[in-house]
Amino acid sequence: GGKEKKEASYDIAAMSWDEIVEQAKKEGTVTHYAWYWKEHWDKMAVDFEKAYGIKATVVVGDETSNFNKAVAEAKLAKGTIDVMNIGGKGVKIAFDENLFYGPLKDIIPNSKYLDKNLLQFQEGFVTKGYFIPQHRNQTGFAYNPDKVKNPPRTWAEFEKWIDEHPKQFGFNDPNKGGSGQSMVHTLIKQLAGGLEKYEGDVDVVESKVADWDNVWNWLKERKDKIVFTSSNADSIVRMNDGELDLIVAWDDDLLNKMKQGVIFDKVKMYIPEFGLAGGGDTFGIPNNAPHKAAAAVWINFLTDQAQQQAMSDGVGAYPARDDIKGTKTNLTTEDRKYAIPWFPACYKKYMIEQFTKQVLMSK
Amino acid sequence: MKRSRLTDYILLLPAFIYVSLFLSFTLFMMISQSFGLFSLLGETEGFTLQYWKSAMIQESFDSFFYSMKIGLVSSTLVVVIAYPIALILNQEIRGARIVGSLIKIPYFINAMVAAFLIINIIAYHGFLNQFLMFLGFIDEPLRMRNDDFGTGVIVIQVWKNIPFALLIITASIAGVSKDVIDAAKDLRAGPVRIFFSIYLPLTISGAVTAHILLFIMIFGDFAIYSVAGPIYPQSLTARMQLIVSNFLQWEEASVLATVLIISVIVVASTLTFISKKYIGIYEKVGYAEIKKD
Amino acid sequence: MQKLKKISIVLFVVFCLIQLLWIGAPVFMAVLWSLVDVDTPWSYPDMFPKKLSFSQWSYAWNHTNLKRAMVTSYTVATLTSFFTLLISLPTSYILGRKKPRGKRFIETVLLLPIVLPGMVIALFVGRIFTSIGLVQSMGGIVLGHILLGIPYMTRLLTSSFESIPQDVLDAAQDLGTGRIRMIFKIYFPMIRLGFIAGTIFVFIKSIEEFNLSFILGLPTYETIPTMLYTYLGYNFHRTYASIISLILTVPNLIILLLIEQKIKTSLTPRSAAGKG
């Protein structure tokens, strides 16, 4: 074999951005694990190589197994992952296992343009600037305008609509996707006295969740009127099939599915007045990433204005930068005023468990 | 002579060592981890029953009963359906071979593909609903996916596994010499008697083998459940996978795996016992016993 | 007799129809779904897609992991068949010909990998492999698949070896046949079918295997089934799922046809190798 490429040990936190870029060019390669947007990454990688001469390899895997891999490699001095996308499922594991390097917030120059909220909180976790926002997303109600002329906007309308249209409203089991979690989250807000009381908690406070029973009872009463689907995508597919007419969905996911021809283009989306949660996906660099400098440069590149615009135009995701607007999104900025933030992650986990016990397991 | 003995044993080793090393590691780790021992990655705590306690919650029981139910119902259905088909295919009917090949197709279709194909059929907008509506039996499509009982899963398992059962059962039925059946007919045995006193005792061991293997495959199913199973409960293996990948609770997963393997052993021995009893009726009653009464 | 014949013909036709529906309908639906046009989704209440095209095929081919997954799957399957054969040959030879002590025990152990549920094996083998750094490597998947292939391969090879009549081997010996000639002129031709059947079987098993590939390969190595899992699971996408299903199924069906043709015809006369 050839001579091993010698890599000096360094700490990007202690380097200037120019030094990092220089180091990155020396490294010449970066490996990024994602689980969507293959086509988009391919384009980005071409541009990146043109700009920096660094080859970016994006492995489009599976969210859970990406994390399993990261966990499995955590013990090694040098891993194989430079950059990882972090979504709803991963944040908790990332923290529990102490997987990631950071904080990145002060290393990546572009972070000052990015969504402030997402830089600090993700899915109810306090992320302290470890993860760099990639795009923002938002859950909303999607409906088939042919069959639903006046979708429910207020809480009263919503309850009435469900009564009058049994088995036509659906959201996915919160165990299997974020849009379902968002719906239950909203129900808790609506039926168990708002979200303010949970702020800042790191552990579930029993007294605060006492009146969640209202939520479970509300759901149980409507068990034969609401359909629980098995994934974010399943909800969309079932709307296309004509089985469901009103669903909870992610804005970017829905847009993507429309592009792929999975669902009819006429679908409409909005956020009801009683609110639905949103958030976004981020980038992180594992502690044992072999090319940390290249990773930082790649992340910075992806959060440049041009690339964020390309992302928005290409896959329809809402940009993480505040200085550009999403072009093709389903939800207008007007709609987004009803967006609400997640409550702390400990409650989210508790919510999912309770949903399983109280709603799914009840016969 | 001695030297060739030794070479024999050396030649015997490759596959044997391969399998036994892997599996003994697997089983050893599984069982010891369920008691908190020998954790390969995390730190080892020493013998404890804690994980058995914490794994034994309602969700686990529900998963266990779900898998057991699907396993027993589907494997029994498969065998019950495959048996007569095998008997018919065994006749010298013209075209039996074509049917035989046709019928084998699902065996060569991946489990998930099978699940997906059937889902397309039973989906809300699927073939079956459209067909029934076209015929006017229903006004509005039926919702058959992800039903709570697992009917969808059972349909898929049956569809997918009939060929496997057929493969084994046809082989054992083909082993019954045609002359023997002719001889029974010639001795004026009716079809029912031929089935119960000739075919069944001669082929039951094949059928039970098929039944056991099917039970194991269906009981340990992950793929079909994930594609077509009910929202709740999860299949036992799906729950294990979830516990591991979402919560990294290897010890609890080990408990479930141990339970799963013990159940497999129990069910397999029960089925074998029943079949032995049945063959016994025909094997044991001989002249000696007749003389007694 | 005449009446009986008529009834059996009717039964046969009905049976064929059911069979065609039973298999044909699902496959037909998959084909339809795979041909749905990107810009004209097949939505309720259309009975059939409004427009059929290969647009989704070309998209899936160019912009998903499909190509990579196919390369991985077929490479893994080829390596698996080869090594499984290599490992199983000596063991099967001894089991089939020498009837060693403990034969039954060894055969039972060799069958265990099919008797244990795949996900259980996958999770725990995955854990072992993780600790020795074998996850996310093609080698790991191949090693795992070999484990699952051994039961089938040894079974088939052992019974081929067993079915060689001792007399024939004795006759060859008696005619002064040397060791090499014995292997190539007597053993190989006579276990040929087991050899082919075993290789094909293991190949197909490997192509189809999900659990181990899922645990050991993802995310670095995606195989066709794990890819399918994505499009059937949280990323449910009927059209891609149909395309991948067809890609996964059609080669198998072709192989099935070949086996039916080849093995059946050459298997039958074999029994006539001697009397009783």
Place this chain on the structure above:
Amino acid sequence: MSKLKVSNLVKRFGSFTAVNKADFEVEAGTLVTLLGPSGCGKTTLLRSIAGFYCPDEGSIFFDGVKVDNIPPSRRNTSMCFQSYALFPHMSVWKNIAFGLENQKVPKAEIIERVAEVLRVVNLTGLEDRKPSQLSGGQQQRVALARALVTRPDIILFDEPLSNLDAKMRDQVRIEIRELQLSLGLTAVYVTHDQAEALSISDRIIVINEGKIQQAGAPQEIYDNPVNSFVAQFLGSANIHEGAVFEHMPDFTVIDSPLGRIRVPKNSLSPGSRVKFCWRPERTEFKIDPEHNVIKGNVIRRVFMGNLLEVFFTVNNQPVKVQAPCWIPDEKELSFSLSPESFILLKE
């Protein structure tokens, strides 16, 4: 006891005709043997009678009733299978009792009848064995017992003794015949062993390549074979061709490779070609000058225990004769043949 009639039966396998227009009757209570070389269609014929094969042409009648549409399980026949076809999972006793149980015969009678038939086939004491624990010959006798015990209207034997050694074969053959006679069973017996056929049958039907060649009482066929196949298959025969030379008052003279010989009187016109045969055992070495005296060169003598087989050439024609052991050990020998020894063949 039923009368069996097979009428113009044809059975084909694909394009191959296994039985070709078989037409014969078996009187009630008699035993008829189907005799022929391997593959001539004997088993096929028997299976058609039992109902396992559906004939392509022709019909079968039991006591005048057409049975073509009656399935095997409702024809009152029992077959002793060439392949034994024992039930491998049942004991010897169960195997034999199976048919009686089907007929709902009372238990006590079953026990008695099974014991009786076991004695007949010499298997008493092996009741509890499984077929796999028996030698080939014993298995064959179980198959025989299983068929005999039901006492059907028509009993069908497919080479029931082929795996027994000579001694046992003689003994069981005699028992079968006695049982058949005493119970008055109608029986069809298949064999390719001519000694067996000659000794057990009321009538013999000789078959070749699916076609009946000749039917008749054993001695009748032996003494008057119609063609060279029958002559050679049933016993040995030397066959020659010749031409009629002249007719004398008591015999006819023929020109043949053996010389000018006297044969029984017939009505063929002088000069016409004839085929005739004679049997090796008709040779007389105490020469009777009244008979045809023939001289030949000894090629080989083969000691057969009770006699010698001597191979001659007579005018370059090979000829086989049977001789007593005392004949002189010479290169050239004469023997005589009575005119009655010669049998004219139709073809």
Place this chain on the structure above:
Amino acid sequence: MSKLKVSNLVKRFGSFTAVNKADFEVEAGTLVTLLGPSGCGKTTLLRSIAGFYCPDEGSIFFDGVKVDNIPPSRRNTSMCFQSYALFPHMSVWKNIAFGLENQKVPKAEIIERVAEVLRVVNLTGLEDRKPSQLSGGQQQRVALARALVTRPDIILFDEPLSNLDAKMRDQVRIEIRELQLSLGLTAVYVTHDQAEALSISDRIIVINEGKIQQAGAPQEIYDNPVNSFVAQFLGSANIHEGAVFEHMPDFTVIDSPLGRIRVPKNSLSPGSRVKFCWRPERTEFKIDPEHNVIKGNVIRRVFMGNLLEVFFTVNNQPVKVQAPCWIPDEKELSFSLSPESFILLKE
């Protein structure tokens, strides 16, 4: 061509002794037959000679050289297997040529020798068939050809003709014998057919239950069987017991169930018990008053084609005789037996 010596050979399967102290020699260039009932150990003995079984006791010598440690592939023997053991994947031609190819015989010679042996076994024209396309008898002849073609030092035949019909059997037997003589092969031939054994062998070895009963030239054994097993297995025999009554100058008189009869002179003391036998074919129906005249009741006559088998009882003792076809059809008949017809048995 080798001389074969088997010395005190014992072969056991578990606790069952299949061959028990077999001890015999086969002179170079001669053909010896092992004759015995099914399961008596013939095949076992043959396989031990070929080297497939390792004897438990005793040794085997080829031309005086002990071969116990030489593997089968290096003993120059060829065996014609009872089960044929053809190579199913090779054509008839390939099967036969296989042994020659092993010996690196030149191609041209192979072609010639295979053609020659195919002619011998009457299979010319079937060279390209696979074994599965042959009838049982044809397969057997291929096995025979495969063994014959290599012309080994010692050739071993295990029931090579059992599946042929009578005609073909005679013909091939003669060919085997001629080939064996002309090539001077040393041969061991196994059969349970006594006619075959008598007609082909230089010497016969009669075996029962693993033990050699008697060995000798065919006629010698036939005429002087040492015990009742040999007497009954080789040919038919009526066996009786009696007691010596008195010694006369030319013969001895014995009291027996047949009455007081004259048998060949011997030296037993009067009064001692003797066992003796006689053969059915020695019966004279043209009664010779000088001989022992015996009267019996006819039980059954069986027509055997060339003769009758007649079953008598003589003083309640069953007796079987062979009679010419002309004997009168009466209930009581007399026949005579020369004193020389009687053979005294050792046990």
